[in-house]
Amino acid sequence: MQLITCPWCGPREETEFRYGGQADLAYPADPSALDDEQWARFVFFRDNPEGAFAERWCHDAGCRRWLRAVRDTRTYVFAETRPYGRTA
Amino acid sequence: MTRVDGYGRIDRTRTLSFTFDGIVRTAHPGDTLASALLAQGVTTLGTSVRLGRPRGVLGSWTEDPCGLVQIEEPFPEPMLLATTVDVVDGLVARGVPGRGRLAEVADTARYDHRHLHCDVLVVGAGPAGLVAAREAARAGQDVVLVDDRPTPGGTLTGTEMIDGRPALEFVDAVAAELAAAPHVTHLQATTAFGHYDDGFVLALERCGEGSDPRQRVHRIRAGRVVVAAGAFERPIVFEDADRPGVMLASAARDLLHRHGVLAGRVVVVFTVDDSAYAAALDLHRAGAAVRVVDARAEAPAGWARRCADAGIVVEPGTDVRGTLGDDRVRAALVGEARREVPCDLLLVSGGWNPTAHLFSHVGGRLAFDDELVGFRPAGDLPGTAVVGAAHGTYALADVLREGAAATGSATDAPHAEPEEITPRGTLWRTPGDPARQFVDIARDATVADIARAVGAGMTSVEHVKRYTTIGTAHDQGKTSGILASGITAELLGRPVGALGTTTFRPPYTPVPFAALAGRDRGDLYDPVRTTPVHDRHVALGAEFEDVGQWKRARHYPRPGEDMAAAVLRECAAVRGAVGMMDGSTLGKIDVRGPDAGVLLDHLYTNLMSTLKVGRVRYGVMCGNDGMVFDDGTVLRLAEDRFLVTTTTGNAAHVLDWMEEWVQTEWPDLRVRLTSVTEQWSILAVAGPRSRDVIGRVFADVDVSNEAFGFMTWQDTELDGVPVRLARISFSGELAVEVTVASWYAADLWDRLLAAGEPWGITPYGTETMHVLRAEKGYPIIGQDTDGTVTPHDLGMAWAVSKKKTDFVGKRSFARPLNADPQRKHLVSLLPTDAATMLPEGSQIVDLPDDGLLPPPPVAMLGHVTSSYRSAELGRPFALALVRGGRDRVGEVVAVPVGDQLVAVEIGDTVLVDPEGARRDG
């Protein structure tokens, strides 16, 4: 069981967290301006890189705050975690 | 008796009594079941699983593949190793042929979990682990030391010297130092069975029979893990080597020094490794006649000299090809000539396998070491060190140095004399009949089985393992796994290092489910949530149903009533007079802040920001895919404050969903979300006489339709306690939901019940609520929907705003598929026989002309989502999702029920009071 460092609570067990998929997928400013394929890509399509991946996690059983993580999909090792929406 | 004086760490002053295979026997504290039986000459414990061959013990600890027993007393446990069962007074056990039986009565013992956090976890209290723990403790670190045997010392027999004194004195001194050190937790009889990410290790502590708890799982989070788990000796494969009386050399030595048991009087030692000579000399000293057969061309000079001094014959350059005997070995067959050498104990040593499981669990790679003739850890893992025999280091002086270096400095290592090391031989098996050469004694799997696997084209040890079942028994191949790799490599003509080993996975040794469950069983398996009115439901004889973790009153049967009768009565009471339901489990979310309305407009399909204070609106939430995922009512409490209700089972999910948007997408919205589900209780008073009941309890409130309209709320008080009344109906009847702080809910329940007595107020449960809502065509999200259903499919286009430029799900409604007239719509079904109850989940098909179900494939039109008997309609009815259903109202289709096709008429969803006249009373 991994430790994930919550930016607010510190290192906590992974079972306290909920995975939230790929990070930085902004809700489109005007969904009606998208064609069906563009909309479907936003709703359903996600990257699946081998290596560093920016993800959303929520510290569900702790502070309940969302965080942005960069994790290596080969090793599961977290390179960084930070409050969601902040770049530093 | 084979017990020898002057040996062993058992308490001979005390005698225990136990029963094995129906015979009462004695033992001493410190005995295992295996040592006690061997002490009394019992060498055959059971039979093998497939062939029924006699089975004794090969090892003396968890590596043993064959000494399986069934424990009957003190509590039935199947398939334990006799070598690991501590004898307690009154123990009852019997040998089993590889299969046991589970207890048929509940285990009354307690099992527990404990969390430990430390700087360093040391696994194994042999010489390497003890020194590693000592050095870490001396450096002031938080240390946890676990070891699976009852006492520390590992494989030290007491004949070794450390720092100039007998090894076991050294062990006692270190144990005492650790006991006196602060921040050290030292646990014996505790097996680290799994190693996971970031220094997380699970360990099972056997606290002893009769202890509370009986066993305890330690969840250890360590900054560093030092694996000092030792090594297991491995046998050599030859014909009939599965016969009782064939034993690992180390096991015989362990039995002698630990339990004072001399496992044989006339001993042949067959080896390719120096370590077996120590066993030969020890057994000789204890009174056995010993002979050594060394398959290497030359015997190691020093050991050979010591043997000669002791009068032990050493035969180098030959091997053992087979055994003779009935149940127990009577002779070894030596050399190509198969010369009979009488013996009652045949010891074997094919070398050692480092116990690197805990290194492998976290992805550590093992590589074959030709000099070691074994797989050992290769490369480094961050946070994990492997030392001593587990690392393939066997000489005591080196073991001590590695242990010290792991947590301190090698220069602080205790001293031991260097040992003579001669090259090990590589010998997996000797020539013979492959069908009688057992590789995995636990599985009755032979060299012939491996040859068949290889002949079938398998070249991976993982495939060979699964084909032959070698290494899949309780011991997970601790002695047989590497042998299988070696023999497979030989058959394939490839180096064993290129072939590798099978993967080690947790658990290292079997772990009882009871221990894993700990206290999380029975009532504590999952939290049970009850409402503040729960006691009242119990007193009224309610039957309960589980809704998520909640216990909800399902119906309140009177004496002699079944559920159907109770529900019909409760439904009739609500539609005819008045009923009351505990709706406290509804999810409640307080949404507060200047932008609360903006958030709700984003998340609901309809407009919430236009809702006036004092009013209530029903709303539907969809995902980005446009599919309904929850519904409920929204009360506007103030300009900047809403109370959102959710379905009971979805409350947490809806709060999570709202939080996710607020935190990740619209962090600039000034809004805060708070779960208030448990703070507020809701009692729904429903039925044409509900106004009378509410008016009687709340005399100050004008409950007329003009003053208190449908979908409005108002606050009032009852004896100074704030109460909220809301005209919300989930039954179609005139109804008031009464909300009060949960502390007062039971009292309010009593008062409403008393006030309603003149009208026969009837408590009703969730089953009745379901029938009443279904009669009105109100869907239950998650029952009538399944994540593929849009608001339009439910006939709720009215709940989808056309004014809002956007809301979650809106864009998906514009997909062409959403306009497909053949989408499934929610409709009602009335069986034309007015009698059949359609099972929920039933498929719906076209009604064939002949009324018979055609052979498959039959086109499916949809399925029944809800089905009940209706008191109001006087017949069963159902809700269903049907292809193009709204355009087929009035048509008759069919539902297969058992082997019958039941004709059903498609109808509008609202079967009772389609005009909606009843809601205002």
Ligand SMILES: [Zn+2]
């Ligand atoms: Zn946190």
